[in-house]
Amino acid sequence: MRDSVCKVLYALKLVYRSAPGLAMALFAVVLVQALVPGLSVWAVKGLVNAVVASSPDSWIYWGAFWLLVLLIDQVMGPVSAMVQGNLNERLTASLNTRLMSKVNRFEDLLPFEDEAFYDRLNLLREQASYQPTNLIIFLTAALREGLTLIPLLIVTGSLAWWLPLLLLLAVTPHAWVSFKLQRAVWETLSATNPEARRMDYASNLLLDPQYAKEHRLFRSGNFWIEFYLERFNRLHSAMRRQRSKQLVGNMAFVAVSLLGVAVALWGLFQRRLSAGDMAMFLATLGYMQQNLTLLVSDASMLYESLLYFDEVRAFLEEAPRTVAGKGRVLKLAGPPELSFESVGFSYPDGRRALDGIDLHIRPGELVGLVGENGAGKTTLVKLLLRFYEPSEGRITVNGTDLSEIEVVSWRRHIAAVFQDYGKYALELGKNVSIADHERLEDEPGILQALRQAQAEDLLEKLPQGLRTQLTKEFGGTELSGGEWQKVALARGFFRFEAPLVVLDEPTAALDPLAEVRLYEQFAKIAQGRTAIMVSHRLASVRHADRIVVLDQGRVVESGTHQELLERRGVYAEMWEAQSAWYG
Numbered sequence: 001m002r003d004s005v006c007k008v009l010y011a012l013k014l015v016y017r018s019a020p021g022l023a024m025a026l027f028a029v030v031l032v033q034a035l036v037p038g039l040s041v042w043a044v045k046g047l048v049n050a051v052v053a054s055s056p057d058s059w060i061y062w063g064a065f066w067l068l069v070l071l072i073d074q075v076m077g078p079v080s081a082m083v084q085g086n087l088n089e090r091l092t093a094s095l096n097t098r099l100m101s102k103v104n105r106f107e108d109l110l111p112f113e114d115e116a117f118y119d120r121l122n123l124l125r126e127q128a129s130y131q132p133t134n135l136i137i138f139l140t141a142a143l144r145e146g147l148t149l150i151p152l153l154i155v156t157g158s159l160a161w162w163l164p165l166l167l168l169l170a171v172t173p174h175a176w177v178s179f180k181l182q183r184a185v186w187e188t189l190s191a192t193n194p195e196a197r198r199m200d201y202a203s204n205l206l207l208d209p210q211y212a213k214e215h216r217l218f219r220s221g222n223f224w225i226e227f228y229l230e231r232f233n234r235l236h237s238a239m240r241r242q243r244s245k246q247l248v249g250n251m252a253f254v255a256v257s258l259l260g261v262a263v264a265l266w267g268l269f270q271r272r273l274s275a276g277d278m279a280m281f282l283a284t285l286g287y288m289q290q291n292l293t294l295l296v297s298d299a300s301m302l303y304e305s306l307l308y309f310d311e312v313r314a315f316l317e318e319a320p321r322t323v324a325g326k327g328r329v330l331k332l333a334g335p336p337e338l339s340f341e342s343v344g345f346s347y348p349d350g351r352r353a354l355d356g357i358d359l360h361i362r363p364g365e366l367v368g369l370v371g372e373n374g375a376g377k378t379t380l381v382k383l384l385l386r387f388y389e390p391s392e393g394r395i396t397v398n399g400t401d402l403s404e405i406e407v408v409s410w411r412r413h414i415a416a417v418f419q420d421y422g423k424y425a426l427e428l429g430k431n432v433s434i435a436d437h438e439r440l441e442d443e444p445g446i447l448q449a450l451r452q453a454q455a456e457d458l459l460e461k462l463p464q465g466l467r468t469q470l471t472k473e474f475g476g477t478e479l480s481g482g483e484w485q486k487v488a489l490a491r492g493f494f495r496f497e498a499p500l501v502v503l504d505e506p507t508a509a510l511d512p513l514a515e516v517r518l519y520e521q522f523a524k525i526a527q528g529r530t531a532i533m534v535s536h537r538l539a540s541v542r543h544a545d546r547i548v549v550l551d552q553g554r555v556v557e558s559g560t561h562q563e564l565l566e567r568r569g570v571y572a573e574m575w576e577a578q579s580a581w582y583g
């Protein structure tokens with residue numbers, strides 16, 4: 001019981017905070033609506049007595065009163081619909097922004113490694129489109145029906161004290177079964193959510209422009225449609241079973257609650273009542289029965305919404321591992337000194353990616369990081385950016401443990417470009433300046449970043465320059481793979497002041513000429529900063545101050561290009577292989 005009250009209070013708090021004025025207005029409307037049935041049966045009693053007594057004066061008086069009650073009832077319907085509509089939109093938006101902000105506050109990438117996290121978030125997001133509506137509708141209805149009951153119970157109680165008790169008791173098994181079955185529906189929804197998420201995945205794939213070519217080439221569209229249907233059938237049959245159980249349970253127990261009304265009727269006919277009282281009690285019994293059944297079904301629907309909002313609460317209150325605002329705020333005056341001390345890392349699925357990394361990077365040093373696919377280069381960069389915390393060892397920045405530094409202040413000092421970058425459906429300019437939301441309109445800065453990324457020619461090609469909307473999906477234009485990569489580079493370079501620059505294989509899509517120019521440019525940018533560059537093309541890192549070779553998560557070689565060639569180890573072997581290939 002206490003638990004249910006907490007759930008209701010939490011949901012009410014969310015509703016109120018999303019739009020306080022509208023929430024209060026809706027409460028007032030519900031209160032007025034709740035008075036209508038009580039006033040209406042009272043008017044009926046007055047009218048019937050007036051008719052029986054052939055009293056035209058009181059007949060008109062009671063008739064006018066009854067009409068007024070009906071008028072209020074009719075007016076309150078549309079008013080309630082309007083307030084509910086507005087409140088519902090505000091609650092949906094507030095819920096979605098709360099969920100988005102929560103996800104935004106996860107500073108690490110761990111949650112994104114976890115299937116259960118996606119399942120849970122998907123359930124919350126999917127139902128965010130209708131649970132706020134359900135909550136408002138069923139909360140309003142249950143409240144109205146609950147309040148309506150009070151005068152009706154008083155009226156029946158005035159006939160015999162045990163009558164309201166009997167009617168409430170008769171409806172209890174129905175209420176109990178309805179709640180139990182509704183909980184089962186919710187549990188089935190949660191259990192089938194992984195299937196629902198896969199269905200979403202399949203239907204989104206067919207609309208994703210990135211996959212459009214392969215679907216056409218491999219005729220794989222039908223495969224995904226079948227993939228969707230197979231899961232739908234499983235999910236649908238589980239839900240159908242639950243709904244049938246609900247139907248049978250509800251019908252059986254509605255019959256039980258009717259027994260209570262039958263006993264009440266018998267009690268009513270045992271008494272000698274005036275025609276007016278009889279009419280009032282009959283009307284009251286009718287209202288009561290209807291109201292109680294509605295209350296049970298609305299309250300059980302409300303219960304499902306409350307279970308949903310309880311899940312929302314649990315999600316919003318979950319403490320992330322890496323949070324912004326915790327630790328020392330970092331202010332770097334110059335390029336930082338970095339140190340990896342016996343750093344090891346395993347991904348949550350247990351895969352070992354780094355093992356005993358000892359690596360010291362001097363302030364202002366340009367380090368090239370090389371190694372075969374899967375050697376651990378990107379993982380090392382991700383740990384440096386605190387997307388994950390090391391499983392063992394530590395990373396220090398100017399001697400301070402990175403885990404003690406406030407994460408946002410640390411990342412603010414880093415200009416980084418990854419191999420998997422974003423392609424935003426924004427104007428070209430904003431695709432660059434989104435790297436620093438305080439300088440979104442800094443046109444000279446955007447132009448400089450585009451120049452450094454060798455992307456100036458884009459400006460001439462695109463009809464509206466920086467204002468050109470990108471991506472076809474949103475009515476814009478499309479870029480080539482290399483052009484997108486240049487835009488991503490410009491986004492990284494937009495943080496001109498960053499004393500640490502990290503490039504993780506940023507040139508895969510560039511043509512050879514653009515790549516050479518970019519590395520020349522990068523050498524200039526890297527001056528006076530600490531820089532790490534991950535690359536498979538050894539020619540692009542040969543001028544680095546130091547080259548570090550990773551193999552199966554370990555540092556196996558480290559030195560200048562010349563030193564490593566002389567050592568005749570892994571690097572020399574890779575260099576010879578690439579030289580032979582590229583000539």
Ligand SMILES: Nc1ncnc2c1ncn2[C@@H]1O[C@H](COP(=O)(O)OP(=O)(O)OP(=O)(O)O)[C@@H](O)[C@H]1O
Pocket residue numbers: 113347348349351352353371372373374375376377378379380
């Ligand atoms: N999210 C992840 N979960 C589990 N294992 C992962 C994850 N990301 C990478 N790995 C594994 O960790 C190891 C190191 O991967 P990493 O991406 O760091 O390699 P890399 O050297 O950057 O490779 P590449 O040159 O192909 O980009 C690989 O075996 C990879 O399969």
